[in-house]
Amino acid sequence: xxxxxxxxxxxxxxxxxxxxxxxxxxxxxxxxxxxxxxxxxxxxxxxxxxxxxxxxxxxxxxxxxxxxxxxxxxxxxxxxxxxxxxxxxxxxxxxxxxxxxxxxxxxxxxxxxxxxxxxxxxxxxxxxxxxxxxxxxxxxxxxxxxxxxxxxxxxxxxxxxxxxxxxxxxxxxxxxxxxxxxxxxxxxxxxxxxxxxxxxxxxxxxxxxxxxxxxxxxxxxxxxxxxxxxxxxxxxxxxxxxxxxxxxxxxxxxxxxxxxxxxxxxxxxxxxxxxxxxxxxxxxxxxxxxxxxxxxxxxxxxxxxxxxxxxxxxxxxxxxxxxxxxxxxxxxxxxxxxxxxxxxxxxxxxxxxxxxxxxxxxxxxxxxxxxxxxxxxxxxxxxxxxxxxxxxxxxxxxxxxxxxxxxxxxxxxxxxxxxxxxxxxxxxxxxxxxxxxxxxxxxxxxxxxxxxxxxxxxxxxxxxxxxxxxxxxxxxxxxxxxxxxxxxxxxxxxxxxxxxxxxxxxxxxxxxxxxxxxxxxxxxxxxxxxxxxxxxxxxxxxxxxxxxxxxxxxxxxxxxxxxxxxxx
Numbered sequence: 294x295x296x297x298x299x300x301x302x303x304x305x306x307x308x309x310x311x312x313x314x315x316x317x318x319x320x321x322x323x324x325x326x327x328x329x330x331x332x333x334x335x336x337x338x339x340x341x342x343x344x345x346x347x348x349x350x351x352x353x354x355x356x357x358x359x360x361x362x363x364x365x366x367x368x369x370x371x372x373x374x375x376x377x378x379x380x381x382x383x384x385x386x387x388x389x390x391x392x393x394x395x396x397x398x399x400x401x402x403x404x405x406x407x408x409x410x411x412x413x414x415x416x417x418x419x420x421x422x423x424x425x426x427x428x429x430x431x432x433x434x435x436x437x438x439x440x441x442x443x444x445x446x447x448x449x450x451x452x453x454x455x456x457x458x459x460x461x462x463x464x465x466x467x468x469x470x471x472x473x474x475x476x477x478x479x480x481x482x483x484x485x486x487x488x489x490x491x492x493x494x495x496x497x498x499x500x501x502x503x504x505x506x507x508x509x510x511x512x513x514x515x516x517x518x519x520x521x522x523x524x525x526x527x528x529x530x531x532x533x534x535x536x537x538x539x540x541x542x543x544x545x546x547x548x549x550x551x552x553x554x555x556x557x558x559x560x561x562x563x564x565x566x567x568x569x570x571x572x573x574x575x576x577x578x579x580x581x582x583x584x585x586x587x588x589x590x591x592x593x594x595x596x597x598x599x600x601x602x603x604x605x606x607x608x609x610x611x612x613x614x615x616x617x618x619x620x621x622x623x624x625x626x627x628x629x630x631x632x633x634x635x636x637x638x639x640x641x642x643x644x645x646x647x648x649x650x651x652x653x654x655x656x657x658x659x660x661x662x663x664x665x666x667x668x669x670x671x672x673x674x675x676x677x678x679x680x681x682x683x684x685x686x687x688x689x690x691x692x693x694x695x696x697x698x699x700x701x702x703x704x705x706x707x708x709x710x711x712x713x714x715x716x717x718x719x720x721x722x723x724x725x726x727x728x729x730x731x732x733x734x735x736x737x738x739x740x741x742x743x744x745x746x747x748x749x750x751x752x753x754x755x756x757x758x759x760x761x762x763x764x765x766x767x768x769x770x771x772x773x774x775x776x777x778x779x780x781x782x783x784x785x786x787x788x789x790x791x792x793x794x795x796x797x798x799x800x801x802x803x804x805x806x807x808x809x810x811x812x813x814x815x816x817x818x819x820x821x822x823x824x825x826x827x828x829x830x831x832x833x834x835x836x837x838x839x840x841x842x843x844x845x846x847x848x849x850x851x852x853x854x855x856x857x858x859x860x861x
Contacts, residue, residue, distance in 0.1 A: 360440060362497060362500040362501065363439055363440040363443050363448055363497065364436050364437075364439070364440050365436075365496070365500065366439060366448065366493045366494075366496040366497035366500060367435055367436035367437070367438065367439025367440055367453070367493055368432060368435070368436040369492060369493070369496050370435065370439060370450075370488075370489045370490070370492040370493030370496065371431065371432050371434075371435025371436055371439075371457070371489060372432065373488055373489070373492045374435065374457070374485040374486065374488050374489040374492075375392070375428065375431060375432065375435075375485070377481075377484065377485050377488055378390055378391065378461075378481055378482070378485045381477075381481040381484075381485075382481070382587075385474070385477050385481075387474025387477050387478070388474065388477045388478050388481050389465045389468045389478045390587075391431065391461040391462075391464040391465050391482070392424070392427040392428045392430070392431045392464065393424060393427065393586050393587060394464050394465050394467050394468035395427050395430075395431075395464040395467060396420075396423045396424045396426075396427040396586055397467075397468065397584075397585065397586055397587075398464075398467035398468070399423060399427075400420065400423065400584055400586075401584065401673075401736075403740075404740070420584075420586060423586075424586050431461075434457070434460060435453075435457050435489065438453040438456050438457055439453045439493050441453075442456065447497070447501075448493065448494065448497050450489070450490035450491070450493045450494040450497075451490050453489070453490070453493065454486040454487070454489045454490035454493075455486070457486060457489055458482055458483070458485075458486040461482050461485070461486075462479070462482055465478050465482065542590050542591055542592050542593070542701055542705050542706070543592055543593065543594070544593075544697075544698045544699075544700070544701075544705060546593045546612060546698050546706065547613070548616070548621075548646070548692065548693055548698060549616035549617065549621045550621065551621045551622050551623040551646050552620055552621065552622060553622065553623070554623050554644075554696075555623040555624055555625050555644035555646070555804070555805065557572075557804055558802070558804070560801065560802035561802060563799075563801040563802075563811065563813070564770070564772075564799075564813055566756055566770050566772045566813055567756075568755055568756040568772075569755050569756050569770075569772045569773070569774075569811060569813070570753075570755050570773070570774050570811070572642065572801070572804060572808075572809075572811060573625070573642060573643060573644065573695065573804070574641035574642050574643050575643075575695065576643070576694050576695060576697070576699075576700050576702075576703060577700075578641070579628070579641040579643060579694075579703065580630060580638065580639045580640065580641060581702045581703065582630050582632070582639065582716065582717075583672070583674070583721060584672070584674060584736065585672050585674075588672075588701055588702055589670075589671045589672045589722050590701060591671045591705065591706060591722050591724075592706075593612040593698075593705070593706040594612075596611065596612055596706050596707070596724070597609050597610060597611050597724070598610045598611075598615060598690070598707060598723060598724060598725065598726070599724070599725045599726070600653060600654075600657045600725075600726045600727075600728075601725070601726075601727050601728070602663075602667070602726075602727035602728035602729055603659065603660040603662065603663045603728040603729065603730060604654075604657040604658050604659055604660060604728050605657065605658030605660065606656070606657055606658050607657065608653065608656060608657050610653075612692070612706055612707070615648060615690065615692070615707070616648065616692065618656070619648035619649070619652045619653060619656070620648065620649070620652065621646060621647065621648055622646070622647070622648070622649060622689070623644055623645065623646035623693070623696075624644065624645060624646075624687065624689070624805055624807065625642060625643070625644050625645075625803075625804040625805035625807065625808040626642070626643075626645060626687065626710065626712040626805065626807035626808060627640060627641070627642045627712060627748070627776040627778070627807065627808060627809045628640070628641055628642075628643070628710070628712075628716050628719060629641075629715060629716060629748055629751070629776065630715060630716045630717070631715035631716065631717050631737075631742060631743070631746055631845060631848070631849050632845045632846075633751075633845065633849075633850065634845065634850050635751070635842075635850050635851070635852040635853065635854050636753050636754065636854035636855075637753075637850075639716075640751075640753075640776065640809075642774075642776070642804070642808050642809045643694050643695050644693075644694070644695050644696065645689055645691045645693070645694060645710045646689075646691060646692060646693035646694075646696070647689040647690045647691035647692045647693065647707070647710065648689065648690050648692075649686060649688065649689060649690075650666075650683045650684075650688045650689065650690055650709070650726075651683065651684040651685065651686065651688065653690065653726075654666075654680075654683055654684060654728075657728075659680060659728055660728070662730045663680045663728045663729070663730060664679065664680060664729060664730050664731055664732060665677040665678065665679060665680065665728075665729050665731065665732055665733045666678050666679075666680060666683045666726050666727070666728060666729075667725075667726070667727040667728075667729055667733045668709055668718075668720040668723060668725075668726055668735075669720070669723075669724055669725045669726075669727075670704075670720045670721055670722040670723055670724060671722035671723075671724050672721075672722055674720060674721075674722075674735075674736055675720075675733075675735050675736055676717065676718045676720050676735030676736060676737070676738075677718075677729075677732075677733035677734075677735050677744075678709075678711060678714065678718055680728065682711060682713065682714065685711070685713070685779075687711070687712050687713070687779055687807055688709070688710070688711045688712075689709075689710040689711075690707055690708075690709065690710075690723065691704075691707065691708050691709070691710040692706060692707050703721065704720075704721030704722050704723070705722075707722075707723050708720060708721040708722065708723050709721075709723055712748075712778055712779050712807040713747060713748060713778040713779040714745070714746045714747055714748060714778070715743075715746040715747075715748055715849060717737050717742065717746065718735070718746055732744070741846065741847050742846065742847050742848070743847050743848035743849070745848070746848065746849070747778065747848075748776070748777065748778030748849070749777070749838075749839070749848075749849045749850075749851060750775075750776075750777040750780070750782075750830050750831070750832045750836065750837075750838040750839070751775065751776055751777070751830065751838065752773060752774070752775035752776075752785055752812075752828045752829060752830040752838060752853075752854060753773045753774055753775070753828075753854055754771065754772075754773040754826065754827075754828055754854050754856050755772060755773040755774065756770050756771060756772040756773065756813075757771050757826050757856045757858050758770075758771075758816075758858045758860075761856065761857065761858055761859060762858065762859055762861070763816075763818050763824075763858050763859070763860045763861075764818075764860065764861055765818050765819060765820065765821050765860055765861065766817065766818075766819065767817065767818075768815055768816065768817040769815075769816055769817070769818070770813055770814070770815065770816070771787055771789075771798075771813070771814045771816050771826055771828075772798075772811070772812060772813035772814065773811075773812060773828060773854075774809045774810065774811055774812070775809060775810055775812055775828075775830035776808075776809035776810070776830075777830065777832035777833065778807070779806070779807050780832040780833045780834055780836075781803065781806050781807070781810075781832065781833035782800070782803070782809070782810040782830050782831070782832060782833065783831045783832065783833050783834075783835060784797060784798075784800065784830070784831045785797070785798045785800060785810075785812040785828060785829070785830045785831070786798065786828065786829050786830075786831075787814040787816075787826065787827075787828050788826065788827045788828070788829075789816060789818075789824055789826055790824070790825070791825035791827065791855070792827055792840075792853070795829075796814060798812040798813060798814040798828070799812065799813050799814070800812050801813075812828075812830075818858075818860040820860065821860050821861060822859075822860060823857050823858070823859055823860075824857065824858045824859075824860055825855055825856075825857055826855070826856050826857070826858055827853045827854060827855045827856075828853065828854060829853050838851075838853065839851040839852070840852065840853050
């Protein structure tokens with residue numbers, strides 16, 4: 294494509310020194326399409342080396358600038374295309390945003406050991422970082438395609454756009470969302486590809502017309518391109534925020550009144566301790582963990598729950614008939630995440646309302662030989678619980694939390710609520726229950742997590758002095774919460790000397806058998822220095838919380854929470 298320097302010297306030996314300047318100036322203006330050099334006549338041999346070096350340097354600068362301009366134009370073009378696609382996905386529910394579809398596909402395809410390692414290392418940032426990485430990867434891919442498809446005549450935006458379109462379409466097809474709309478997503482991809490080609494070609498043309506890197510027009514083009522992209526992304530964020538609050542699932546639904554509402558019973562007084570976790574966790578404060586980057590939006594209108602498999606009478610229940618046909622109950626109970634660390638915050642206690650799953654199973658007539666109930670959500674997530682657990686009176690098909698319809702994040706319009714097992718088996722956006730005669734391994738079981746997933750006895754320290762500080766001779770509080778699934782909590786002990794001795798804490802009477810219990814200990818330190826404070830709980834069977842330190846994987850963390858208090 295370009296002739297070597299030696300050949301150029303031979304072919305242009307008779308050209309004058311002035312021709313060098315003329316031709317090289319033309320080279321810069323034309324964007325480096327032809328790499329011609331000219332050499333002065335033989336009489337100018339004293340300047341040959343200098344001219345040679347200058348031309349070579351300029352050639353290198355031009356080459357680097359050409360590649361840089363192509364990458365910059367491709368980056369801006371991809372940014373605009375991604376922003377447009379993101380806006381479309383925020384407005385139209387069925388439109389798939391390709392990078393997030395790819396990220397979710399990676400999440401579901403990640404081997405169990407790798408997924409567990411990432412969760413243990415990064416916690417809940419693992420999913421966010423993956424989503425961000427997918428967007429950055431898409432940006433890099435679009436920029437690379439714009440440069441790679443260029444030839445000696447310049448960029449080929451249409452070719453680059455076609456390749457980007459194919460890649461985006463492939464990523465979109467990986468979307469696990471059952472709500473995705475092919476036609477709307479395809480139209481969005483085509484429009485985004487056209488924007489990519491148009492913006493890329495325009496930006497590159499403007500960059501090529503700039504004389505050097507300091508050119509005001511050049512800087513203006515870059516600023517306008519990136520600024521427009523940032524504005525589109527910001528606008529998309531605002532749009533999504535508005536859509537999620539003004540649209541999303543219509544939660545203005547009728548809830549049947551429970552036969553007995555969950556209310557606080559008459560109990561002895563308990564100290565009001567600043568910083569202690571509220572006894573009832575609000576929906577907005579309750580932890581949310583699932584495998585989705587974008588939560589599914591399921592409308593109660595049109596939603597049905599099917600019950601099939603090894604049953605005498607398959608059922609199909611809509612939102613109204615589920616509550617009309619079966620008794621509606623409301624109970625306080627704890628929901629905790631199996632990936633919660635010792636002393637962690639991935640746990641909450643709410644009033645869950647719905648119908649007992651055992652009543653639904655009785656109506657369907659479970660056949661002999663049934664082993665598991667396979668639960669499927671609208672997001673494609675699957676898990677299972679034993680039939681015996683499904684027949685427990687505390688296992689609910691929940692439709693409300695704290696007297697209000699479930700939020701989108703917590704599984705509207707219906708989810709499973711099983712107090713005795715960890716949250717990963719409490720399937721959200723529930724759509725079907727199949728009775729099977731085998732042990733079904735769900736999403737997280739395939740990744741090495743426990744199938745039984747029984748909640749362990751746990752306690753947490755929320756308050757220790759005044760933000761970790763105390764004064765010798767002055768009383769202060771040590772307080773927190775404790776839970777053990779359906780087993781309840783019988784007592785909590787506190788150690789003020791790193792486990793050497795133990796004192797019994799006062800307990801607040803529970804809201805319900807499956808709720809957590811608040812505990813407190815009034816401490817008057819007598820020694821100055823750093824005190825390591827820990828606690829341990831006993832469940833309703835009298836079994837003590839394990840002090841053995843184990844990570845969450847595969848069946849939930851164990852160990853005792855420890856905090857340090859500086860006593861002055």
